[in-house]
Amino acid sequence: YLTKLSHQTISYRIPGAPLPETPKPEIKTKKLPILIYHYVEINQDKKGTIRDSLNINPYVFEQQMQTLQKAGYKFIWPSELDQFMKDTSDQKYVMITFDDGYGTFYTQTYHFIKKNNVKVTNYIISDRIGYLNYMTKAQIHEILKDGLVELGSHTLTHPDLTSLSQEELKRQLSKSKVDLEKEFGVSIKSFCYPYGYYVPSIIPFVKEAGYDNAVTTKEGTIYNIDNKFEIKRFRAGYLTGDALLAKIEKDNN
Numbered sequence: 001y002l003t004k005l006s007h008q009t010i011s012y013r014i015p016g017a018p019l020p021e022t023p024k025p026e027i028k029t030k031k032l033p034i035l036i037y038h039y040v041e042i043n044q045d046k047k048g049t050i051r052d053s054l055n056i057n058p059y060v061f062e063q064q065m066q067t068l069q070k071a072g073y074k075f076i077w078p079s080e081l082d083q084f085m086k087d088t089s090d091q092k093y094v095m096i097t098f099d100d101g102y103g104t105f106y107t108q109t110y111h112f113i114k115k116n117n118v119k120v121t122n123y124i125i126s127d128r129i130g131y132l133n134y135m136t137k138a139q140i141h142e143i144l145k146d147g148l149v150e151l152g153s154h155t156l157t158h159p160d161l162t163s164l165s166q167e168e169l170k171r172q173l174s175k176s177k178v179d180l181e182k183e184f185g186v187s188i189k190s191f192c193y194p195y196g197y198y199v200p201s202i203i204p205f206v207k208e209a210g211y212d213n214a215v216t217t218k219e220g221t222i223y224n225i226d227n228k229f230e231i232k233r234f235r236a237g238y239l240t241g242d243a244l245l246a247k248i249e250k251d252n253n
Helices: 049-053 058-070 078-086 103-116 137-146 166-184 198-209 242-252
Strands: 002-005 008-011 030-031 034-037 073-075 092-098 119-122 149-153 190-192 213-219 223-224 230-235
Touching: 002 190, 030 092, 058 073, 058 103, 058 242, 073 166, 078 149, 078 213, 078 223, 103 137, 119 190, 137 149, 137 166, 149 166, 223 230
Parallel strands: 034 092, 073 092, 092 119, 119 149, 149 190, 190 213, 213 230
Antiparallel strands: 002 008, 030 223
């Protein structure tokens, strides 16, 4: 019941009534290993030293995926980060990302993704689609049919964003997103900084272009909701089994 005294309302709890629930504090950070890949292939070009440095053997990649599956990890996309943060269970999560949209993703890598039924994200350089060493439109359309690949934007031409004029920066961010959405009929909400290069002043333009998050090449396995435009990732290299799991568990950055 309520009693009014001197224009003030005093509330009383009815005996036996349950106490109001104390709001749970919002979770700001959670463990989320995000693995970076470029090439997963049998490299026939022995002169391609840079390519070799970015490459993982497909069979090693498969062992890494199986290691994570056996350890109980659930594979997610960037579009699922909000749901991930709401999950208060002990479920472990992982994200698998590919940069650049190389042709061997279709010809060599995707077989292992489909075979092991893992979700992955591929950040596409939109103006490179169909160029030598990159996937074609038809190939991207085909891999999207199975529902295992989510696309993100890696700009139009993979420039160093820190060197661009404001006008060109906006174009690289916005047009790549629009072009990918129009061609493939998907929503592009995640962005990847070319070379991992960015400065804080670029982040507002990424947000303005309509992205929900952005990944970097900064190493770490902790996702922070306040830094979702500076998401950390890491390279697993040739680690598999217990060595891979140990690297993930020990990293608290």
